[in-house]
Amino acid sequence: MSKKKHILVVSQYFYPEPFRINDICSEWVKRGYQVTVLTGIPNYPQGKYYDGYDLTHKRMEEWNGVKIVRIPLTARGNNSIGLACNYLSFVVSGYLWKCLTKIKADYVFTFEVSPMTQALIGVWYAKKYKIPHYLYVQDLWPENVEIVTGIHSPLVLKPIGKMVDYIYAHCDHIFATSPSFVKEIQKRCRDKNKVSYWPQYAEEFYCPVEKKYTPEIPDDEMFKIIFTGNIGQAQGLEILPKAAQKLENLKFVIVGDGRNKENFLAEINRLDVQDKFIMIDRQPQEKIPEFLACCDAAFVSFMDNELFTKTIPAKLQSYMACGMPIIASASGETKRVVEEAECGLCSEIGDVDGLCQIIEKMKEKDLQEMAKKSRGYYLDNFEKKMLMDEMEEYLG
Structure with missing residues (x-):
C-alpha cells in the first residue's frame, strides 16, 4: 500500500481551543496521513492566553499524532482593536514562517473560521512549494466582517472582497458548510466546479447518553x-x-x-x-x-x-x-x-x-x-x- 501524504493544516485556532478541525486532523492521522498544523497561541474565546501558553512556551507540541507549530499572535482581548491586532499578527507571523520554514507538505488545507486572512498563509505556502491548496470555508467574508464590526464603508469592504477573490482564485478546491455558502462562493469563482458542499460532522463523543445526576441542572419537572x-x-x-x-x-x-x-x-x-x-x-x-x-x-x-x-x-x-x-x-x-x-x-x-x-x-x-x-x-x-x-x- 502506498504511503499516505503530508498535509499542512493552516488554522488560527487549534487544540486546546474547541474547534472541529482538531478532530479532522486526529482522524487524518488515524488514516495514515502525516499532519502538521500551523496555528496560534490558544486564546479563544476568552481573549487571553490559556494557562501554560504564551509567546515563549509550548510553541512546538504533538497531540494525537498531530505535530503543532504555534506562531506568535496577540490575544484577542475583548474589543474590536484587540481582535484586529489578533487577526493581523497571525498573518504577519505566518508570512515570516512561510519564508523561513523547511517543512515540506504535499497539500495545504486551510480551515477558515474568521478571519479569512489566515487563508493567505495557505496561498503563500502552496505557491512556494507548488502544491495544491484546499480551503474549508466556515465564515463568508466580507459579509462576516460587516456584521461583526458594523463597518459598512466600501473603502473597507471592497479591498477585503478583493482579498477574498484572490484567495479563492488560488485554491485548487473550496469546501463549504452549506449549499447556500456554495452558491455565494461560486459567485466569486470563475470555475464553479471547484466549490463543493462538505457539511460539518460531530465528534464521536457526541451521541445519545443516559440521563444521570448532574449537579448543575436540577432534576425537576421544569x-x-x-x-x-x-x-x-x-x-x-x-x-x-x-x-x-x-x-x-x-x-x-x-x-x-x-x-x-x-x-x-x-x-x-x-x-x-x-x-x-x-x-x-x-x-x-x-x-x-x-x-x-x-x-x-x-x-x-x-x-x-x-x-x-x-x-x-x-x-x-x-x-x-x-x-x-x-x-x-x-x-x-x-x-x-x-x-x-x-x-x-x-x-x-x-x-x-x-x-x-x-x-x-x-x-x-x-x-x-x-x-x-x-x-x-x-x-x-x-x-x-x-x-x-x-x-x-x-x-x-
Whole structure:
C-alpha cells in the first residue's frame, strides 16, 4: 500500500481551543496521513492566553499524532482593536514562517473560521512549494466582517472582497458548510466546479447518553432548553431573556462563554428573569452530551442578518448527533435541516412571540420521536466516517 501524504493544516485556532478541525486532523492521522498544523497561541474565546501558553512556551507540541507549530499572535482581548491586532499578527507571523520554514507538505488545507486572512498563509505556502491548496470555508467574508464590526464603508469592504477573490482564485478546491455558502462562493469563482458542499460532522463523543445526576441542572419537572457554545453577538441570544418574561415552568440552560456574555447577563438582570436561567461556564466538549441528556430540547439562534440564513451552525450537528429535539430561532439553511429532519420547530429570527409559541407547542410534542428523527437525520447526512471518506477522495 502506498504511503499516505503530508498535509499542512493552516488554522488560527487549534487544540486546546474547541474547534472541529482538531478532530479532522486526529482522524487524518488515524488514516495514515502525516499532519502538521500551523496555528496560534490558544486564546479563544476568552481573549487571553490559556494557562501554560504564551509567546515563549509550548510553541512546538504533538497531540494525537498531530505535530503543532504555534506562531506568535496577540490575544484577542475583548474589543474590536484587540481582535484586529489578533487577526493581523497571525498573518504577519505566518508570512515570516512561510519564508523561513523547511517543512515540506504535499497539500495545504486551510480551515477558515474568521478571519479569512489566515487563508493567505495557505496561498503563500502552496505557491512556494507548488502544491495544491484546499480551503474549508466556515465564515463568508466580507459579509462576516460587516456584521461583526458594523463597518459598512466600501473603502473597507471592497479591498477585503478583493482579498477574498484572490484567495479563492488560488485554491485548487473550496469546501463549504452549506449549499447556500456554495452558491455565494461560486459567485466569486470563475470555475464553479471547484466549490463543493462538505457539511460539518460531530465528534464521536457526541451521541445519545443516559440521563444521570448532574449537579448543575436540577432534576425537576421544569421544561429545560439548552444552548451550548460561544456567547457572541452573532448568536442572537438576547431573544431568550425577552422570551423568559412571557414563559412559565421553564429553564434556559446556557453552557459556554464568549465576548458577549457580560451583555447577555446584564440583559437577564435588567429584565429580572434570573430565576429562568441556569448559567454554566465553558465545559470540555466531551461533557456536553451529559448536559444535553438532562434537558428536553436544544436551542439554535442567530442575530437578524441575511448571512445567517445561509449558515448551518456546527452546534446543530452536535445536537442532532446526541438525538436532541431542536428549537430554533432561525431561517434559511438551519430551518431547512430541522424541517427536513422533522426533529423540531422553528420561529423567525428575532421573533420573541413566535419563539414563545413554538416552545409551548414543543411541550406537547412527542419528544422521543423527535429525538429519534434528529439522530437518524444526522447519521444519514452528517456522519463522520461518510464525510471523511468523501474528503479522502480529494486528498488521495
